[in-house]
Amino acid sequence: MLTIEKQIEIILLETVNNLYPDKDLKPIEITVATNEKFGDFQSNFAMMNSKIIGGNPRAIAENVVNNIVENSVIDKIEIAGPGFLNIFLKDSYLGDLVKKISKEDYEFKGLNIEGDVIIDYSSPNIAKRMHIGHLRSTIIGDSIKRMYKYLGYNVVADNHIGDWGTQFGKLIIGYRNWLNQEAYKENAIEELERVYVEFTRQSEENPELEDQAREELKKLQDGDKENYRLWQEFIKVSLDEYAKLYNRMGINFDTYYGESFYHDLMPGVVEELENKKIAVEDQGAKVVFFQEEEKLHPCIVQKKDGAFLYATSDIATVKFRLANYNVNKLIYVTDERQQDHFRQFFRITDMLGWNVEKQHVWFGIMRFADGVFSTRKGNVIRLEELLDEGKRRAYEIVNEKNPELSEEEKDNIAEVVGTGAIKYADLSQNRQTAVIFEWDKILSFEGNTAPYLQYSYARIKSILRRAKEQNKDVKEDVIIKFVDKTERTLAHHLTQFPGVILKAADSCRPNLIADYLFELSKKFNSFYNACPILNQEDEILYSRLLLAERTAAVLKEGLNILGINTLERM
Numbered sequence: 001m002l003t004i005e006k007q008i009e010i011i012l013l014e015t016v017n018n019l020y021p022d023k024d025l026k027p028i029e030i031t032v033a034t035n036e037k038f039g040d041f042q043s044n045f046a047m048m049n050s051k052i053i054g055g056n057p058r059a060i061a062e063n064v065v066n067n068i069v070e071n072s073v074i075d076k077i078e079i080a081g082p083g084f085l086n087i088f089l090k091d092s093y094l095g096d097l098v099k100k101i102s103k104e105d106y107e108f109k110g111l112n113i114e115g116d117v118i119i120d121y122s123s124p125n126i127a128k129r130m131h132i133g134h135l136r137s138t139i140i141g142d143s144i145k146r147m148y149k150y151l152g153y154n155v156v157a158d159n160h161i162g163d164w165g166t167q168f169g170k171l172i173i174g175y176r177n178w179l180n181q182e183a184y185k186e187n188a189i190e191e192l193e194r195v196y197v198e199f200t201r202q203s204e205e206n207p208e209l210e211d212q213a214r215e216e217l218k219k220l221q222d223g224d225k226e227n228y229r230l231w232q233e234f235i236k237v238s239l240d241e242y243a244k245l246y247n248r249m250g251i252n253f254d255t256y257y258g259e260s261f262y263h264d265l266m267p268g269v270v271e272e273l274e275n276k277k278i279a280v281e282d283q284g285a286k287v288v289f290f291q292e293e294e295k296l297h298p299c300i301v302q303k304k305d306g307a308f309l310y311a312t313s314d315i316a317t318v319k320f321r322l323a324n325y326n327v328n329k330l331i332y333v334t335d336e337r338q339q340d341h342f343r344q345f346f347r348i349t350d351m352l353g354w355n356v357e358k359q360h361v362w363f364g365i366m367r368f369a370d371g372v373f374s375t376r377k378g379n380v381i382r383l384e385e386l387l388d389e390g391k392r393r394a395y396e397i398v399n400e401k402n403p404e405l406s407e408e409e410k411d412n413i414a415e416v417v418g419t420g421a422i423k424y425a426d427l428s429q430n431r432q433t434a435v436i437f438e439w440d441k442i443l444s445f446e447g448n449t450a451p452y453l454q455y456s457y458a459r460i461k462s463i464l465r466r467a468k469e470q471n472k473d474v475k476e477d478v479i480i481k482f483v484d485k486t487e488r489t490l491a492h493h494l495t496q497f498p499g500v501i502l503k504a505a506d507s508c509r510p511n512l513i514a515d516y517l518f519e520l521s522k523k524f525n526s527f528y529n530a531c532p533i534l535n536q537e538d539e540i541l542y543s544r545l546l547l548a549e550r551t552a553a554v555l556k557e558g559l560n561i562l563g564i565n566t567l568e569r570m
């Protein structure tokens with residue numbers, strides 16, 4: 001089964017190849033009609049190719065319409081304006097397609113799914129608890145992973161944790177001088193955070209602490225046993241803490257190769273850059289300079305004292321991935337502040353001739369109305385706190401609506417609804433817009449929100465259960481009937497699902513899926529208001545039942561791609 005757009009494209013292609021066999025035509029683009037008046041799909045083929053074919057677009061459009069090859073898809077084509085093709089599908093075709101709207105039936109022709117798509121996301125810096133600043137990278141990355149999986153790619157999810165750098169010298173000093181063992185046993189990461197802050201405070205009065213920290217870091221890097229052990233402990237404590245949150249949010253990684261993992265590769269990378277004359281020495285440091293028109297700042301790959309930098313480690317990462325995977329594409333998810341970093345090191349890997357598709361998926365940072373979050377300033381909301389608050393608010397609502405449910409059930413619903421609301425509030429926005437954090441916004445349960453969609457899903461499931469109680473179970477082999485206009489509108493929207501995922505994956509934009517699902521819910525509601533399902537003649541009843549069931553399936557699949565769970569009852 002091909003996507004609907006692809007099937008129309010094939011029919012038009014065959015038609016125009018018959019009509020204009022010798023012309024080198026521009027590809028046929030099919031878009032969903034912006035208004036039902038304009039049919040189901042539209043194409044601007046005639047306008048795009050009028051110069052190549054020679055002749056006015058309307059005449060070309062007429063030629064296409066009059067000679068369309070035989071097919072079971074298109075009912076009629078109308079010509080509009082300067083030569084738009086307004087394509088109306090056959091009801092029978094649309095009805096059949098709705099039945100097949102599940103992913104097993106789709107084949108995304110034209111996609112090169114060979115090899116691995118490596119997605120680098122979440123990537124917190126060790127020894128701090130995750131706060132809402134980490135939310136976006138984590139859930140946007142997770143959703144992109146799910147989109148690519150849906151399309152059939154093999155995906156490798158890599159958490160590129162920040163486990164290397166100056167903070168470790170400071171932590172080691174802090175640990176030795178100010179750690180409270182009791183508190184550490186109780187909540188290790190909280191205590192590590194505290195000694196880190198303590199270091200910052202003390203070093204303001206006592207600047208030699210900075211030198212000591214540098215020394216400890218140097219010892220660590222030179223392989224000092226005790227410092228190495230401590231460093232490993234800090235990582236373990238951090239990862240254990242993150243695991244709790246990732247579990248709660250349904251997030252999984254295949255690898256946790258952090259920055260330190262690439263440490264041994266970095267000298268070789270710098271050497272290669274020097275040998276190829278890409279990096280040059282400048283005041284003792286090794287630096288890559290770019291052409292003026294590239295408008296990039298010079299990039300230091302090794303400091304005067306021999307230390308490597310963030311960019312060096314990312315270049316090494318690409319080298320490692322190319323050597324160890326069959327890379328199809330590399331995707332990195334971080335906030336907007338790293339755009340220059342990615343442009344620089346992407347460019348450097350191009351200069352090295354490492355041919356591979358790379359995409360930096362950046363998002364606007366989340367901030368309070370009065371400024372950016374900062375652990376140092378102490379104005380952060382921890383991710384756990386946020387999830388807890390989401391759950392608490394969801395619990396209140398469930399408890400009010402369905403007091404008769406068991407505590408266990410209420411608790412489960414509250415967790416799924418609370419987490420869903422938080423994820424959706426973020427994923428449903430254009431990722432490149434900055435987000436001002438507001439509790440009421442991120443925890444809203446009405447309008448275009450996850451709870452609304454989860455509720456729509458549960459409601460359909462309840463309709464299906466009621467039907468079953470009357471011995472009317474969903475039947476697959478029925479003819480979908482379009483009696484009321486809302487039925488066809490719903491069917492048409494349902495069939496667009498695979499195409500929407502394709503677009504969302506291509507641009508790494510989860511909000512396209514959110515928009516689609518919200519629209520689907522609204523279209524289902526209009527259908528359900530206009531079309532009773534139960535107590536109809538069988539022919540109608542089974543057709544509507546199947547439409548309802550497919551809507552639920554698509555809602556579930558779509559939410560799942562956003563990393564949001566559904567509930568059978570709520």
Ligand code: ARG
Pocket residue numbers: 120123124125160161162314317332333334
């Ligand atoms: N740890 C980094 C940070 O917190 C993000 C790492 C992103 N991934 C990468 N390959 N550079 O800013």
